[in-house]
Amino acid sequence: MLSLLLVFGAGLLAGAMNAAAGGGSFVTIPALVFAGMPSVAANASSTVALLPGTLASAWAWRQEFRSFEGIPLPWLIGISFAGGLAGAVLLLATPQRAFDDLLPWLLLTGTLAFAFGRQLGEALRRHVRIGRGTVLAAQIVLAIYAGYFGGGVGIMMMAVWSLLGHADIRAMSAARTLLVSAANAVAVLCFALWGPVRWPETLVMLVAAVIGGYGGAVLARRLPAPVLRAFVIVFGLAMTAVFFLRR
Structure with a gap:
């Protein structure tokens, strides 16, 4: 009973974080691990539980979907489907002990990407101009990462796209939700059919994340964005430290 309460609370918080600033998986994966999974x-179950929220975000942004400079959006969607499937298969093929060792580093990578991804993209754009081939290659890697773990992947995508010279933040935000949803949807299908999803905890977290997502959207209108981002970063660093200490 206590573990389900922990999972429900984590789902509420993760849904609110994803709606307001992102970074919900920094809450859900540790909570499921602490609940004994x-x-x-835990990674697979977290992806399943958070998918409805990402799909809802993509639907909300549907009027802003558009192709980037020289890169048709259908290409990016196809890459995201393929990469999400590859990442999910890679996760299922990873031995449990190896993933235990890798998880703190994944949390750290995701947290740093969330904290500094945009600044890095802006800094590099002042000195580097890359072509669409490089962006497509980077998108393949990011889609695989999204299916495998996904923490901070949306920020990574926007940082890469900014190197192409694309500066429309609304278009990038819309594309981010669509492509992350595409990668996660394929991964969820893979996890649901063949993965170690723990359905009681997952369904509890899914319902909580939907409720939290609505509350997070309301909260996001009232709190300054820097405050929300700072909370996600501090929480991500704290969870990273905890998992490094556990190892």
């Missing part, structure tokens, strides 16, 4: 199952 193996890390691979």
